[in-house]
Amino acid sequence: MHQLLDLPAPFVRKNCAPQALSEWINGMTQSSGPHKLAYFGAMLSSHDIIQSAIKNEFGCHAKDNLEILRRSEDLACKDESLVDLVEESVHCNAELAGSLAAWGDYGEFAINLMRFGNMYWIDASDFDNIGYFCTFESALEYAELNYEPFLTAYK
Numbered sequence: 709m710h711q712l713l714d715l716p717a718p719f720v721r722k723n724c725a726p727q728a729l730s731e732w733i734n735g736m737t738q739s740s741g742p743h744k745l746a747y748f749g750a751m752l753s754s755h756d757i758i759q760s761a762i763k764n765e766f767g768c769h770a771k772d773n774l775e776i777l778r779r780s781e782d783l784a785c786k787d788e789s790l791v792d793l794v795e796e797s798v799h800c801n802a803e804l805a806g807s808l809a810a811w812g813d814y815g816e817f818a819i820n821l822m823r824f825g826n827m828y829w830i831d832a833s834d835f836d837n838i839g840y841f842c843t844f845e846s847a848l849e850y851a852e853l854n855y856e857p858f859l860t861a862y863k
Contacts, residue, residue: 740846741828742839745795748827749780752794755825761797765789798824805844808851810858819855821847830854 745752752758753774762777763770773790805823809816810832820831827840828847832855841847852859 740843741841741850743841745791745798745840746777746780748825748840749777751825751827752798753778757801758794758797761793762790765793798827806848808848808855808859809862810855811861812858816862817858819851819858821851 758777759770759774762773766773776790777794799822802822802824804820805828806821808819808821810819811817812834817833821844822829822831823844827842828844829837829840830847830851831837832851835855838850838854841850
């Protein structure tokens with residue numbers, strides 16, 4: 709188990725055989741993440757920060773864009789500026805939910821678990837965003853599995 713920084717209690721990861729672990733990861737990703745941003749569209753469209761950003765950016769078209777977001781339509785098919793705006797607003801107003809210490813080629817780095825509303829994601833330097841999660845535990849568990857070599861190297 710890896711030490712979780714800045715959290716009240718560590719999260720214990722399941723120990724599984726490789727095949728069982730693979731099946732478990734597939735099951736986990738279907739129910740708890742990672743998800744695309746549109747999965748959280750209803751929650752995001754009702755958040756004050758997102759509503760304000762959309763109203764400021766789109767003016768008289770804000771209501772239409774909020775409705776697109778609320779219905780959780782495939783945002784990739786819509787104007788990219790809506791996706792970019794929502795994603796920027798989410799990331800700029802996020803809270804740090806927890807952090808894991810890791811070791812890479814250039815030394816120590818943090819794998820941060822971020823939170824905005826009821827969605828969580830993993831923020832790790834030099835790694836792309838892999839998506840969003842419904843719970844802190846799902847994001848943490850995914851981070852521990854996905855970044856295992858970096859976490860083990862830290863020890």
